[in-house]
Amino acid sequence: MKHHSTPLNLTVGDVARRTGLTVRTLHHYDAIGLVQPSARSDSGYRLYNARDVERLHAVQSLKQLGLSLETIGVALAGGGIAPLELIDRQITQARLAVEQARAMEESLQLLRETLAGGDDGAGHTSALLAGVQLLATYQRFLPGQGIRRLLGRWRQARARWQPVAAALAQCQGAEVPVDTPQVQRLAQQWMNVAMAVFGGQIGTVLQWAQMHRLAPDTAAHAGLDPQLLAYLEQAIAARMDALRRHLDAQDLARLDGTLGPEWEQFAHEGQRLLAACTSPAAPEAAALRARYLDLLARTVRHDDALAEKLRRAYSAEPILAHGHFVSAPLRAFLAQTS
Numbered sequence: 001m002k003h004h005s006t007p008l009n010l011t012v013g014d015v016a017r018r019t020g021l022t023v024r025t026l027h028h029y030d031a032i033g034l035v036q037p038s039a040r041s042d043s044g045y046r047l048y049n050a051r052d053v054e055r056l057h058a059v060q061s062l063k064q065l066g067l068s069l070e071t072i073g074v075a076l077a078g079g080g081i082a083p084l085e086l087i088d089r090q091i092t093q094a095r096l097a098v099e100q101a102r103a104m105e106e107s108l109q110l111l112r113e114t115l116a117g118g119d120d121g122a123g124h125t126s127a128l129l130a131g132v133q134l135l136a137t138y139q140r141f142l143p144g145q146g147i148r149r150l151l152g153r154w155r156q157a158r159a160r161w162q163p164v165a166a167a168l169a170q171c172q173g174a175e176v177p178v179d180t181p182q183v184q185r186l187a188q189q190w191m192n193v194a195m196a197v198f199g200g201q202i203g204t205v206l207q208w209a210q211m212h213r214l215a216p217d218t219a220a221h222a223g224l225d226p227q228l229l230a231y232l233e234q235a236i237a238a239r240m241d242a243l244r245r246h247l248d249a250q251d252l253a254r255l256d257g258t259l260g261p262e263w264e265q266f267a268h269e270g271q272r273l274l275a276a277c278t279s280p281a282a283p284e285a286a287a288l289r290a291r292y293l294d295l296l297a298r299t300v301r302h303d304d305a306l307a308e309k310l311r312r313a314y315s316a317e318p319i320l321a322h323g324h325f326v327s328a329p330l331r332a333f334l335a336q337t338s
Helices: 012-019 023-031 050-064 069-076 083-116 124-141 147-156 158-173 181-197 202-214 216-221 226-244 249-254 257-275 283-299 304-316 318-323 328-336
Strands: none
Touching: 012 023, 012 050, 050 069, 083 124, 083 147, 124 202, 124 216, 147 158, 147 181, 158 181, 158 226, 181 202, 181 226, 181 257, 181 318, 202 216, 202 226, 202 249, 216 226, 226 318, 249 304, 257 283, 257 328, 283 304, 283 328, 304 318
């Protein structure tokens, strides 16, 4: 004896209860031709058969992957979209969504840190608006630079730049000209810290300085005095003008600005040998000269032509020699070593 299975025919209410979708959603799918009930009851009501329900499950599965209803409709209709192409599109969109979510999280974390470091007595609304404005300023001047990371590294370097700032403030108060050796050495120290913080990217350093000049609230947020920065900027501008008379923008970009701490240590060791009246023929002197040549080669990224340009710049521009840690006596000592 054969048993005939009863065809699956469900009303829109039955389908809504079984799938968790609303009747309104099912009616919308019907209206756009995505999933339409294809069976009829004896009284003429439209019913969903097994194939309709199967298609509905396919729609739900594809929708969970982030596909639009329009794309799903084309795919189910066999509209020429290869499955792999469809999935690759979704992977690209998913990656984009992740990047956007990370950027949003970065912005919110920066805003939170800004508010946490603000005045607790300030009004909640005004503090929030000020924080949002500060965030927008950072994003305008330092797009794609990882602002929280840069600010964090700047705060971590406080022990290095704060004494330099204090010494510069004394010079500014005494109205010491920015082209003097004293101020130029401090300006070079400041640049060394900034280049270390910003990974040797002079473009980022200049953006950072421009931001503080045009938006003083960012300077205050970074723990800096805008007036002192104006004085410092004049000193650095004098150095940069001297360099630009001999090196073009590409040359400047090629210089490795992360070696400042090593140059400082080198100069300290050289001054120690001078103070001890070390002979230029001594092994220590030869080792110091080898270290000097290595630092110079790494500074110009082993570009002999750039090294020659830099040598001419330092020979022709006294202001560059003023600010460099390798003093004139130390340079003379190195020239005598073999």
